[in-house]
Amino acid sequence: MRKILLLALVLTTGLIFIGRLFYLQIYDTSATTLSKNNAIKVVYDYPQRGHIYDRNGALLVTNQPSYDLMAIPKEIKPFDTLALSKLIAVTPDKLRKELKRAWNYSPRQAQVIIPTLSKEEYAFLGEQLRKYEGFYIQKRSLRDYQIDFGANFLGYIQEVNRSTIKKDPYYQSGDLIGRQGVEQQYEDILRGIKGVKRYQKDRFNRAIGPYKNGLLDTLPVPGNDVTLTIDAELQRYAETLLTNKRGGIVALEPSTGEILVLASAPNYDPSDLVGRKRSKNYTKMYYDSISKPLTDRALQGQYAPGSPFKALTGLIGLQEGVIGLNESVYCKGSYNYGGRKPLGCHAHKRSVNLVSGIAHSCNSYFATVYRKTIDKFETPQKGMNAWKRHLESFGLGNYMGYDLPTGKKGLIPGADFYDRYYEFYWGPTTNISNAIGQGEVLTTPIQMANFTAAIANRGHFFRPHIIKNIKGVDSIPAIYTNRNNTTINPSHFEPVVQGLNDVYNFGTAKSLQVPGIDICGKTGTAENYVKIDGKRVQLTDHSTFVAFAPKDDPKIAIAVFIENGYWGSRYGGRIASLLIDKYLNGEVVRKDLEHWILTHSLEEEYAKPLSGKPFPINDGKKISAKFLAEVTTQE
């Protein structure tokens, strides 16, 4: 016992130490991170974000330098809060609050305390910064917009949020990231790759030299410039025409699927979301639940397409072989299908066939075609699904796969949809309004532009896209160059195109002709309802219009949607004609149309449902009767 005591103690101690070393060095891996935070200072070198050009090479978006006041909370020594807050023009309370927030998030990580200092603030602060230990200034680049429109498709850049930092280790607190539009979609291309320099720190937090002799350091890779398919001049004109209106415009080049115009109203100046006023402006727009300037109506607005949809009903009828070109339908001013109330029609020649049916937008004709199409199959379910399949081949009823981050599916109802709704029998007469683009059918303006392009191409389309070229890559993804064929045989398109042309020749858009251009188009007037205090209330009809031109060699296909613009040719048609005029003639010929649009506002119309009083709709031809009745009984 006496001989082995020390021996045993030495052995035990040795074992304990080796066990402890194993625990510290192998088992518990937290030390590596701790030592990195401790001993390595990481400095980022941010590259210039790529520029954005339009299809004609006009510079839309470039960069401007910006300076953020950063700090590592743990390293801040007590300082004169008042003096610093004066230098950067914030209240001492705000500064204290930001520091506390930063400390709570992480005492060891560099974080933005006050973003985007002005150049003057930067100059003053730069001189005095050595007094404030733990603070430093990070130079970044902000966007500098050369245009005051196009905010909806350009998107913006903002400080990356915490959930993104968690998901993508590339981003650190204070980094900027693209949000919405092209900035988000092509973030990886535009941002480039930031350079990293690592310095070995000593315990006084001084950098004492490059870490591992700079072996792990990287140089920044500048962002790539991108060229968009947008025609900036046409876009600017479209947005001007949309002043004081709500709605969306999409113009495509049918032969490529390139988006020429993507306008949404109301919009905002992209410069409003740059710099320190960003947060205030953004909040204001975010909470504007009435005009919703942050919603891209061209991509996200789901509306009943209205009469332009009749062209598709006709095409499906031809493909299914249920109508002949010369087969006429006798229209007595309405279509009686055994429902409560016949489907009304407007005044035109009594006997119509496909071509004149489109030109006059005859409801009865297309209700007949629709019914025949569904009834061709042994059950309405099968008929409905066949109909749906045709429409889906035009890119309707689902996301389109274009290269912008927002969108809506729209709705093309199939058999499932009605099986869920109706317990017993349903058939084509149940949902006859689908024939004329009312009923359950919903589309977004870009979907309407796309089916117009498909008709212009006589049976195929290219997926709409906004990217034209990425500098250094010089190709765009194949999904945008592959041709998508519709289920309709190309030979069936010619009569429909003729019908659309006749709309301009002698139909509902006769007054909108543009000299020298052979336009095909279709008006639409879509009834719509909102809920006010839980009551379904009808509002003034939406004005929709689709068009393409020239008829035989289409260069542009366009869809215009104006909320509560009443009938199709009133707002939508005028705007479509003007844009075609501008695009193909270079200079607007129909100055009268332009003048009318620029001097007419719909703001009054939009104020009506908010007034809390009964109001007339469709220019006083109708009172929002139901609402009126409710209001009077309440009183």
Place this chain on the structure above:
Amino acid sequence: MSIPSRHKGSFDWVLILIYLALVTIGWINIYSTTYDPDVVSFFNLSNLYFKQLLWIGFGILLIIVILSLDVKFLERFSSIFYIVALLLLLGLFVFGKNINGATSWYAIGPLTLQPSEFAKAATALAIAKYLSDLQTDIKTLQGQLRAFLIIALPAIIIIPQPDPGSALVYAAFFFPLYREGLAGVYLLLGFTSIVLFICTLLFGTLVISCAILLIGSVLFYINRKKRPSKRLYIGAILITCLFSLSVNYIFNNVFEQRHRDRFNIALGKEVDTQSIGYNTQQSEIAIGNGGWTGQGFLQGTQTTGDFVPEQETDYIFSAVGEEWGFLGSALVVLLFVILILRIIQLSERQKNEFSRIYGYSVAGILFIHFTVNIGMVTGLLPTVGIPLPFFSYGGSGLWAFTILLFIFVKLDGNKVNEW
């Protein structure tokens, strides 16, 4: 008696090789911790690693001198060495130089010497001399008292310098005493008081007193057929309870705040990363950063960035941990274990009592240094500032340990003469 020089070839090569290995590894790590990339010249006295190299060179001279001495000289003059050491320690109160708050150094020109380091070897010689005397019987009270006095005198002089860490090392002499026949009850008492001390700090006096009462009663009940003395049991229980009470009193009133903090941190009762626990925390991070094979020579980020205070002296082992990893640091631990075990093994072989007792003293001193230092650096024990033998920067320490070890090498090499 034959001529000693005939037997120079029989020095124990295991001890010598391990010594050289430890000194070399130690110097490499001192080089790494004190390396400054801005200093170009190696041979510069402001480079701590260059100075340490000089100390090592001088240490080799000391080894040659010691190995050529007559063993009888060492044995005969051991009392003189002891008295000289005591005088040098006392002289510090008059001539001592204050470095880092402790008056433990003599300044001779640019050189500073720390007599407390050498006093360990002198005390080891003295205790060996006293115990090996035929008239000494460690089993008598008188023998025990005198032995304790020899050990306690230098410790008592060192404590107020203040250098409680160095004083603690004198507990190492318990091992030779016990080996030579000190009653086991001292071991039991020592062990019990340490356990009681820690438990009281962890659980509080009340819980411990209740536990003692319970254990006492149970023991009494189990042994009731042997008719145990009630007085003995009650007395023992009372004394332990009083001890527990006094621990609290001493801890809260006699200890200084920094000592309390060190204990609280080691016991896991307090976590403080900014000031008090900073050393230990940084040292643990450095060691943990090593992984399996370490960051590599001069590549440790904690070491390069000077994050561990006193890294070239007391915390040198953290540099080993960071730059050489688990493999390197475990190797160092193994080398120490083998060194101490080898000394014990050789001591047991000595026919000469003086050599055996001295050997045990050396093993004990190295063991205490090794345990307290690495225990502190790895965060297992409270912070006590004593160096890691052969490793830590400092001439006094290196020479003192060299002398301590090589006197034993010499004594061991001489054993053949006994035949």
